[in-house]
Amino acid sequence: MRYIFNFPDIGEGLEEGTILEWYVKKGQQVKTGDNLVQMETDKVVADIPSPRDGTIVALFGEVGEIAIVGEPLVEIEIEGVHGEEAQEEAKKEFAPQPDESEDLDDEEAAGVVGTMETAGKSAVLAASDEGSDKEDVKEDKPMRKALATPVARAMAKDMDIDINEVKGTGPSGRVTKADVENFKPAKKGTSKKQDIVKGDDVTYEPLTQIRKAISKNMINSKHSAAHMTVFEEVEISELINVRARYKDAFSKKDAKLTYLPFIVKAAVHALKHYRQVNSQMDLENDRMIFNNRYNIGIAVDTAEGLVVPVIKDADQLSIMEIAKQISELADKANARKLSMDDMKGGTFTITNYGSIGGLFATPVINYPQAGILGVGRIIKKPVVKNDEVVPGSVLSLSLSVDHRIVDGGEASRFINKVMEYLADPIALLME
Amino acid sequence: MVEVLEYNLPDVQLMHQETNNFLLWIPDKTYIVLGASNKPDNSIVESLVVRDNISVLKRRTGGQTVMLTPKNLIISAIITDENVVKPKDVFNKFNDLIIKAIEQDHFVTFSTKGISDIAIGEMKIMGSSMYRNREKLFYHAVLNFDESPETFQKYLTHPSKEPDYRIGRSHAEFVTSLKETGYVPDIHHLKEKITESLNSFLPNYKPIYQVV
Numbered sequence: 001m002r003y004i005f006n007f008p009d010i011g012e013g014l015e016e017g018t019i020l021e022w023y024v025k026k027g028q029q030v031k032t033g034d035n036l037v038q039m040e041t042d043k044v045v046a047d048i049p050s051p052r053d054g055t056i057v058a059l060f061g062e063v064g065e066i067a068i069v070g071e072p073l074v075e076i077e078i079e080g081v082h083g084e085e086a087q088e089e090a091k092k093e094f095a096p097q098p099d100e101s102e103d104l105d106d107e108e109a110a111g112v113v114g115t116m117e118t119a120g121k122s123a124v125l126a127a128s129d130e131g132s133d134k135e136d137v138k139e140d141k142p143m144r145k146a147l148a149t150p151v152a153r154a155m156a157k158d159m160d161i162d163i164n165e166v167k168g169t170g171p172s173g174r175v176t177k178a179d180v181e182n183f184k185p186a187k188k189g190t191s192k193k194q195d196i197v198k199g200d201d202v203t204y205e206p207l208t209q210i211r212k213a214i215s216k217n218m219i220n221s222k223h224s225a226a227h228m229t230v231f232e233e234v235e236i237s238e239l240i241n242v243r244a245r246y247k248d249a250f251s252k253k254d255a256k257l258t259y260l261p262f263i264v265k266a267a268v269h270a271l272k273h274y275r276q277v278n279s280q281m282d283l284e285n286d287r288m289i290f291n292n293r294y295n296i297g298i299a300v301d302t303a304e305g306l307v308v309p310v311i312k313d314a315d316q317l318s319i320m321e322i323a324k325q326i327s328e329l330a331d332k333a334n335a336r337k338l339s340m341d342d343m344k345g346g347t348f349t350i351t352n353y354g355s356i357g358g359l360f361a362t363p364v365i366n367y368p369q370a371g372i373l374g375v376g377r378i379i380k381k382p383v384v385k386n387d388e389v390v391p392g393s394v395l396s397l398s399l400s401v402d403h404r405i406v407d408g409g410e411a412s413r414f415i416n417k418v419m420e421y422l423a424d425p426i427a428l429l430m431e
Numbered sequence: 432m433v434e435v436l437e438y439n440l441p442d443v444q445l446m447h448q449e450t451n452n453f454l455l456w457i458p459d460k461t462y463i464v465l466g467a468s469n470k471p472d473n474s475i476v477e478s479l480v481v482r483d484n485i486s487v488l489k490r491r492t493g494g495q496t497v498m499l500t501p502k503n504l505i506i507s508a509i510i511t512d513e514n515v516v517k518p519k520d521v522f523n524k525f526n527d528l529i530i531k532a533i534e535q536d537h538f539v540t541f542s543t544k545g546i547s548d549i550a551i552g553e554m555k556i557m558g559s560s561m562y563r564n565r566e567k568l569f570y571h572a573v574l575n576f577d578e579s580p581e582t583f584q585k586y587l588t589h590p591s592k593e594p595d596y597r598i599g600r601s602h603a604e605f606v607t608s609l610k611e612t613g614y615v616p617d618i619h620h621l622k623e624k625i626t627e628s629l630n631s632f633l634p635n636y637k638p639i640y641q642v643v
Contacts, residue, residue: 045467046563049565345599
């Protein structure tokens with residue numbers, strides 16, 4: 001019987017660990033309790049013992065690679081267990097036992113402390129009638145015996161290829177010699193060095209670090225903050241005029257004057273009026289943390305994914321300085337040259353999806369910040385001025401706040417203040 | 432080029448203990464200790480470490496590179512019970528006992544942050560790590576009594592992994608010391624208090640005692 005030993009949670013509740021050292025090699029006999037591998041998680045280095053007597057058939061991953069909790073770590077051939085006996089063994093092992101607690105799991109895991117998760121039910125498969133040939137064992141899939149020509153079968157055996165993994169192109173899906181010759185084995189395990197794997201219907205690509213970070217941050221925000229979003233529109237003809245008036249002058253000083261520096265400035269002025277929006281909640285210590293600095297994160301869409309560099313102390317910067325910093329940070333983001341220092345310390349975030357398209361959104365708060373301002377596209381539409389319908393340039397805004405921190409009234413007052421400044425940009429200079 | 436030495440600091444003797452035991456000690460000089468998978472080239476500022484003749488050692492436990500100085504208190508323990516609990520439970524238990532000891536003489540509130548840090552608010556004051564096999568579990572922690580965070584900033588690079596609450600902060604922005612937060616007694620008093628607190632662990636485990 002082949003036994004797939006999955007990487008267990010070694011008690012920190014983490015999802016992955018690094019392989020530091022293999023104590024065994026393929027073909028080696030092991031006894032229950034013999035150390036198989038040394039793994040490192042964030043804080044713990046642990047020797048992982050074998051849960052079974054047997055012979056090592058495969059090691060999933062190399063030193064330095066990352067293994068995922070619950071994914072295959074070692075494959076062990078357990079001698080003398082075949083056919084129905086193996087299936088019974090598999091069932092027996094994972095059948096719930098009355099009053100069985102975590103302690104018993106520990107015992108099953110050969111006395112290693114912590115919750116040593118043993119293989120999943122589907123990971124233990126009985127050998128076929130042909131005995132324990134590797135080709136008769138599949139992990140996490142129902143076992144099947146591939147249809148194959150004798151030549152293909154012999155060639156696969158010589159090349160140490162599991163013929164059941166080869167897609168057959170012959171009659172009734174029969175694996176041919178050509179199929180074996182063209183077969184490219186997918187890597188087992190889930191190390192970070194996985195390649196792109198193209199299947200018939202889908203293509204598997206490993207997660208990039210940036211995508212993992214985005215995923216973690218987004219989920220953390222959605223789980224931790226009480227999101228609430230308000231939407232507004234503001235007529236910004238005055239702002240358009242001001243920008244048009246100074247655009248060339250900025251250009252001569254190597255600064256690109258977009259609307260974003262004004263929006264940053266307007267947000268900072270509004271944050272000074274409504275400090276809840278520039279704060280964070282420290283539940284563990286039963287207190288609020290009000291930021292005295294105005295560090296504005298700017299969400300930047302790059303080919304690799306979303307990054308949020310920070311304009312530090314934006315309250316102390318002029319429009320031109322903010323414009324220059326935005327350009328510099330965007331260039332660095334696109335060149336993947338942002339440092340940790342560029343990214344840290346944000347107290348409020350602005351996401352300007354309008355530069356790509358779109359009017360409104362429900363932006364996800366850059367947790368633990370309390371708010372994020374989404375900026376949409378500027379569109380021409382009729383507005384009422386002095387009781388007359390006239391063409392106007394309207395900017396749409398979406399403000400998401402952490403409703404634990406910011407009440408609805410506070411959010412509305414904040415966005416109203418931002419709108420005041422954007423409708424009358426000279427007011428930005430008056431405070 | 433930095434020479435990395437085998438870990439040989441006082442608590443290494445605990446690894447050979449057959450029964451539960453612990454040791455509180457104050458480093459005799461400044462050391463840098465690499466985590467099990469850390470390498471000097473991406474963990475420390477090699478030029479300054481060489482210039483200032485700081486010993487660099489490599490330990491068996493997990494976690495990131497740390498500095499030990501005579502202004503730190505190191506808490507090390509070995510647990511050999513067969514029924515020892517999960518690492519996270521051990522971290523939490525030690526943190527509870529250490530916090531209890533400090534809070535006897537301090538007014539601030541401490542909490543466990545990340546996996547096993549002790550923090551005051553968002554500032555870290557103690558980090559810990561662990562090695563275990565099926566016979567024993569070795570724990571050690573570095574409590575920053577009075578070392579300036581600038582010292583860590585000077586010699587250590589930003590770690591490759593960090594707890595969520597660090598949010599990219601530098602060592603200087605992330606770490607604080609007990610003294611900096613207003614703790615009045617000296618380090619020897621603190622050592623006594625933590626020793627008492629760890630001894631209260633006795634009813635739950637086999638005898639734990641101080642070996643030096």
